[in-house]
Amino acid sequence: MSNSERPSKLFRNLNAKVASIPMVLTALVVFVGGTAWTVLYSFTNSKLLPRLNFVGLDQYHRLWSTSRWLVSIENLLIYGAISLVFSLVIGFLLAALLDQKIRFEDTFRTIFLYPFALSFIVTGLVWQWLLNPDFGVQRVVRDLGWTSFSFDPLYNSSIVIYGISIAALWQGTGLIMCLMLAGLRGIDEDIWKAARVDGIPAWKTYLFIVIPMMRPVFITTLVIIAAGIVKVYDLVVAQTSGGPGIASEVPAKYVYDYMFFAQNLGQGFAASTMMLLSVVIVIVPWAYLEFGGKKRG
């Protein structure tokens, strides 16, 4: 076929382009527009109602001198590191173990995935009881005879964020396992055979052949985990409501509390802008590397 009669680029796939207009508009108005509005009003002293009365960077100054915000950021970093590392490692290990052609695979898969069917609120409440020193794990172990056993992460300021991470891992690793399992199943059987013929041990095959081949799955997983980290809110509310004191506060909760309880929109917007900024700093370079540089077939 000759290329000379090709229609202009704009009209190629016209149907698809028309069909995507609603989504494009939604994205522009709701996401981009809403974001721009929020950033704009974060420079005002809006209280209960949005008002365009600019005060420069006052809201940001206040934000970064508030100890609750600083604690929130620190908690987010700890929680983020834990859930990123452990859900990937545990998720992958579980998937690899399930992939050994074991019996009752369906049953195990269901058991591991079940917690994911629960909302964060339910998860939080369940673990609030399990970690309560008077009713939960500590009580059970003490009743078994170890009377000096102590395990009350939710009532100890210095380790409370780990107590929350435990619940998050319990809830989330099942999904990661499933994604990993799907990735493992996507690896051609012949590769395994070839590795075996070459006499490469299984762990080496996983580490140097299979995992690099699963790169797309890992990236999807990473995005899912990262989004979950930044927006963590309901789990904390259900488990500790930020306590003891302010020891388990997270940024999303700061935003909500200041926008609605404190009736201080400006302060809430400033905090949410900072959250957006942190996401952008992580996402943009990564997206640029991933999608920007080269076109892949």
Place this chain on the structure above:
Amino acid sequence: MRYKFLTAAFAATVALNVAGPAAATDLEVTHWWTSGGEAAAVAELAKAFDATGNHWVDGAIAGSGGTARPIMISRITGGDPMGATQFNHGRQAEELVQAGLMRDLTDIATKDKWTEIVRPKSLLDSCTIDGKIYCVPVNIHSWQWLWLSNEAFQKAGLPLPKDWNEFVADAPALEKAGIIPLAVGGQAWQASGAFDVLMAAVGGTDTFLKVYKDKDAAFAAGPEIAKVFKAADDARKMAKNTNVQDWNQATNLVITGKAAGQIMGDWAQGEFQVAGKTAGKDYTCLPGLGLNEVIATGGDAFYFPLLKDEAKAKAQVVLAETLLDPKTQVAFNLKKGSLPVRGDVDLNTANDCMKKGLAILAKGAVMPWTDQLLSQDSQKQKEDLFSEFFAKPDMTLEEAQKRFAEIIGSAD
């Protein structure tokens, strides 16, 4: 078009539920009274309003004021106002009034002489913005109560303390008997409220007003307030073994004798009543912690959004009048456990603690509370500080007081 249809369909379903006279006007009233005693109290208001030939459409929002207020506010600002709504009178609805979204009730107030019947006067003052009245106070709730478990003191072999200082002195003996001296739940507002109560009791009314009304940051950093922080430090030590979150769980520790006392508002009384406890026999209350017998006049009030519908606007007037009716006041407040806003009603059936409150009220020993003096923003900052202070034993008094003074300095 479709919206119209939906509204019509919705209106039809609502209309089917109405059993009142044909000319009845439906008025939706939103509030956050959802616990057992509270719901019974609201039912009294609804009954009184229905008796006027109108119809009360109940819009209860579960999950306490913190959850309910954002919903109410977004309905009013979003152009879908209800007929009337509860707020704590004071500054919660201030901006809505300033934005012209609330109805000015001055005419009705003048006609019915609210200034003469509502007692104490400060209640109506906190409904007044720029000389106009915008809300109807319905009850008085005060924070300044110390609830004591008689059983806990018996178990420890101690006489009941008469004030906060004696209570603090009893703490070691209580702890030895395996009793938590003071129950303070983990929710932020409880720690912050307990501190305010200590400030009013240990520091006195003038100190309280100087800090929260005049917002004198230098004074808040001074020795007077250092004394209050010393008392708060005692409270922090006494409360360190409370492993509960909600205020009513903390109250329950006192009811069951696991904890000796709790600083909590008079709404805690409902919990004692539900548990079948008798004031004076099973539990004891010390208003103003026994040191400064003054009660604050916080409480609940109804605000009326500006409506276009004339029939509904008329029904709003009827509701406003019903709320202040002596009979409604008695029926409502007995169920709610709060004090009525008018002095000319008869509360014979009130229990011991309510009578103590009424006596203080009759003496005129009242003061405004932080809801009326501080913006929600400053309140929240204060809550953050004190929930941290109570949970962190190694936070020094000096550091806490310095941050407190900063909050007061920037408060509005």
